[in-house]
Amino acid sequence: MYLTRIISVQSFKGGTGKSTITANLAVTLAHLSKRVGVVDLDLEGPGLHVIFGISDGDVRGTINDVLQRSIPVSQAVIDLTSRIRLKDGYLVFVPAGHTLEEILKILDTGFNLFTFKNVLEELGKIYRLDYLLIDSHPGIEKDTLLAMALCDYLVLISRVDQQDLFGSGVMTEVAGQLNKPVVVILNMVPSSVNEKESKKISDRLTELFGLRVLTALPFNSDVLENLSMGVFVLERPKDPLTRRFTEIAMKMLEAIETGPSEEFSTTGRAAGSLA
Numbered sequence: 504m505y506l507t508r509i510i511s512v513q514s515f516k517g518g519t520g521k522s523t524i525t526a527n528l529a530v531t532l533a534h535l536s537k538r539v540g541v542v543d544l545d546l547e548g549p550g551l552h553v554i555f556g557i558s559d560g561d562v563r564g565t566i567n568d569v570l571q572r573s574i575p576v577s578q579a580v581i582d583l584t585s586r587i588r589l590k591d592g593y594l595v596f597v598p599a600g601h602t603l604e605e606i607l608k609i610l611d612t613g614f615n616l617f618t619f620k621n622v623l624e625e626l627g628k629i630y631r632l633d634y635l636l637i638d639s640h641p642g643i644e645k646d647t648l649l650a651m652a653l654c655d656y657l658v659l660i661s662r663v664d665q666q667d668l669f670g671s672g673v674m675t676e677v678a679g680q681l682n683k684p685v686v687v688i689l690n691m692v693p694s695s696v697n698e699k700e701s702k703k704i705s706d707r708l709t710e711l712f713g714l715r716v717l718t719a720l721p722f723n724s725d726v727l728e729n730l731s732m733g734v735f736v737l738e739r740p741k742d743p744l745t746r747r748f749t750e751i752a753m754k755m756l757e758a759i760e761t762g763p764s765e766e767f768s769t770t771g772r773a774a775g776s777l778a
């Protein structure tokens with residue numbers, strides 16, 4: 504059977520950069536010759552289709568249809584390989600339904616763990632994926648818990664905002680119960696927070712929650728000004744931030760493929776106060 508590693512990208516608070524990082528990491532992993540799949544599981548607020556530049560005409564089905572068992576997963580898959588002009592890698596994307604009707608319907612019906620598990624397994628098998636990235640809705644709710652339960656690795660995205668950092672502790676507590684390896688990416692670190700302070704925050708996360716921080720990405724106005732219209736690493740291949748994404752992807756590959764790894768932690772301690 505094909506070994507597909509499932510990585511769930513989550514955060515406690517919204518707007519931390521999950522979708523942006525998922526899209527950029529997926530493209531970077533594909534550029535590193537990996538076969539990559541991405542599922543938009545933010546069923547309440549889907550957005551990855553915008554970042555990937557998917558138009559309505561490209562969509563033959565959504566993850567909502569698949570989870571409601573009205574179509575096979577292959578019908579919802581969009582092959583992005585040629586769009587990103589890959590030499591060796593491969594990238595497929597499963598969008599979420601973004602009309603009001605679709606969103607309300609899936610909120611009403613929900614979906615079950617076993618259907619979701621089968622869908623992920625099928626995706627991995629049919630497309631021989633090395634990595635399957637799942638973008639999520641923020642916070643603790645049924646879908647994020649299911650994604651956490653089914654993933655092999657959890658990547659938590661957090662700003663250095665105290666609300667986010669505290670929330671990362673809560674997410675880690677759940678991941679710890681599920682025995683999932685977790686790593687944190689700090690994102691949108693303001694320029695006023697220097698490297699020493701950023702390291703102090705990382706150390707505090709380790710001390711309090713047993714969390715490891717993979718990297719700290721700066722706030723970058725070019726990302727914001729891109730208005731989520733496109734994948735940054737594709738649009739600015741020579742930008743220092745693109746290099747940072749390559750470093751993150753390589754660090755993750757090394758941690759996952761050559762483990763046991765120090766990068767991910769499974770200690771999930773009870774969330775406490777950051778103060």
Ligand SMILES: Nc1ncnc2c1ncn2[C@@H]1O[C@H](COP(=O)(O)OP(=O)(O)OP(=O)(O)O)[C@@H](O)[C@H]1O
Pocket residue numbers: 514516517518519520521522523524545548550639640641690691692720721722723724726727728730731
């Ligand atoms: N490092 C960064 N610097 C500046 N802006 C960023 C950075 N990362 C993400 N952004 C911007 O922040 C906004 C939120 O990002 P994104 O949509 O990826 O977050 P999210 O966690 O997926 O949000 P949601 O919880 O709503 O799904 C977007 O406008 C995005 O372009």
Ligand SMILES: [Mg+2]
Pocket residue numbers: 521522523545550638639
């Ligand atoms: Mg998002």
